Amino acid sequence: MAERIARNRAAAAERLRARGLLQEKDPAPKTKGPPLKPSVRKSDYIDYDFATLENLNGGYISSRSGPGEGGGSDGAVGTSLEEWKAAQREKRELFGPQETLVPPPSLEDAHTMRRCMECRINVELDPVLDKVFQLTVCKQCARAHPEKYSLLTKTECKGDYLLTESELADDTLFHRWERANPHAATYARMQLFVRCEVERFASSKWGSLEALDAEWERRETDRRDRKTRKYDREIKQMRLRTRAQEFTKKYHRGKYGPRHTHEFVTREGPKDIEGTVTRRCTGCGLEVVEDLIE
Structure with missing residues (x-):
């Protein structure tokens, strides 16, 4: 009885396998839990994986693009027609009239x-x-x-x-x-x-382009003349200030005598504060206290 059950089961499995309804079981039992990640990433060693590259035909045709989708420079692969139109409207609002320029006419009627x-x-x-x-x-x-x-x-x-x-x-x-x-x-x-x-x-x-050139030259000459006159006025004012300073110096020299130049010597007297020294001018008697720098 056991042998007959085994023969019947094998025959049924063969019929199902012939019809493609029976899938072979993996002899190695699968462990439950999350899949193990590889210890080495291919991106660390492979810059261009030719097994994953796809021919996009210059960026215009892609096998992943569906109807109404494109992969040109104005939109990535998979962009729908509505998204492409929205992007064009944003460009027109951002950059102005140059984005609204119409394309050249078609070649349907060359005579018109x-x-x-x-x-x-x-x-x-x-x-x-x-x-x-x-x-x-x-x-x-x-x-x-x-x-x-x-x-x-x-x-x-x-x-x-x-x-x-x-x-x-x-x-x-x-x-x-x-x-x-x-x-x-x-x-x-x-x-x-x-x-x-x-x-x-x-x-x-x-009147003419020659008259325009003459007017431009006249204005340039006037501009240079104004700049020269302004420079001359500033030079004259500087000279007047210099002459006024010289006159003031001569006046004080005649009234108060020549300018005094101090000649300091160390004063002989009571001991100064530690770290300082007192000096006196031999001409006018001006005394100054100086710090001694070590």
């Missing part, structure tokens, strides 16, 4: 695209000049013509083109690009102007 007004070839326009300053110029032409499309700060506009604060603040005269101050976040926002607009207004204000 706007082209660079300098080269008449490129359709990928500079986003700052296009969106902020309303200039259809590509990046290559903007770099090739800095005398037209370079950006100027407000200080440069007032110093080089002699423009006033009220003129630069007029929105009908200039387009401006405001950015965070590079010196400190608490300072006023930096305002940038495009050179061609500034030169156009300065030319109409002063």
Whole structure:
């Protein structure tokens, strides 16, 4: 009977194993309790574990990213589309208009695209000049013509083109690009102007760029002259003070005689306090008590 039970049990186990319903038991009994930690950490000896590295395809495609997720530079792997949009909104609020610039137009209809007004070839326009300053110029032409499309700060506009604060603040005269101050976040926002607009207004204000240069040179000459006159006044005042001091010295010398110079000698008399000595001037009799320094 026992042998028949054993044969039946073995046959049933073989049928279950053939159907994949029977799992083999681990012959080594497992001890209960927390798993043992390795005594050596791989991170202490292995900088790059190639067994755990994953090809992210330049950071844009990841096998761990689900639908609507990305792994680009603007968000880590696993960032959802809603989180990416929230991060972009925060950037726009922090950095201002430059983050709201539209991307270049698509290539669906090449005949209706706007082209660079300098080269008449490129359709990928500079986003700052296009969106902020309303200039259809590509990046290559903007770099090739800095005398037209370079950006100027407000200080440069007032110093080089002699423009006033009220003129630069007029929105009908200039387009401006405001950015965070590079010196400190608490300072006023930096305002940038495009050179061609500034030169156009300065030319109409002063008549021509040559007249602007002449006015700038005249103001520089006046500034140097004012600085020279101020220096001359200070030198004259210093000389007057020196002459007044010399006159006072001569007056006292004529009234009271030449200036007295003390000649001290040790006084002969009662014993001084220990550690001191009394000296007397031979001319006027002035006595002083001096400490003896050992």
